[in-house]
Amino acid sequence: MPANLKVLTDFLVNLGIEQISHTQKNYLAHLISVHRLMQTNGYDDDLCRAGLFHSIYGTEKFQGFKLPLEQREELVELIGRRAERLAYWNCLMDRESLDELLTQPAEPFLLRNRESGEAMPLTQRELDDLCCVHLFDWLEQAPRSRYGWDYRRQAYRQMAERLGGRAIEVFDQVYSGAPASAVTSESTKQ
Secondary structure, three states, X not given: XXXXXXXXXXXXXXXXXXXXXXXXXXXXXXXXHHHHHHHHOOOOHHHHHHHHOOOOOOOOOOOOOOOOHHHHHHHHHHHOHHHHHHHHHHHHEOHHHHHHHOOOOOOOEEEEEOOXXXXXXXXXXXXXXXXXXXHHHHHHHHHHOOOOOOOOHHHHHHHHHHHOOHHHHHHHHHHOOOXXXXXXXXXXXX
């Protein structure tokens, strides 16, 4: 049985991640904010736990902390297999390969591991779950990100549309705060 939120945040605090900077706040605050954003928008506990640990092994863009992969089973025990697997994929994926899958109509969905180059096969549900975790991570930090409003904006919009409902609403809400120049430059690219 996966641990409760206090146990999960205690685990993260014991790793010292609250001392690590991430998008104009500390890394722990970002992780908790992603979890809360997903939870308040009705996503299940597995997805919310994956959101809390979405970058635990380091990602393509965030290398400020990396739990060794040798500790995957420990994390599975803590957050559950589904949540850990989503966090793992989010960390190790080549983002371009995810973007390519957004328009693919059916399985097999082959996500590329950015470190090994191997194909990581995903089911339809797993791809949708990964899109959810990845999207909400970005939506939580987009207003503070150094990458700017245009960073993979079309791909994030496609993820929101793939998920529908609240994902589109949150995407639109976050991007309604974008400066007019970002909205104008994005619309001219499409």
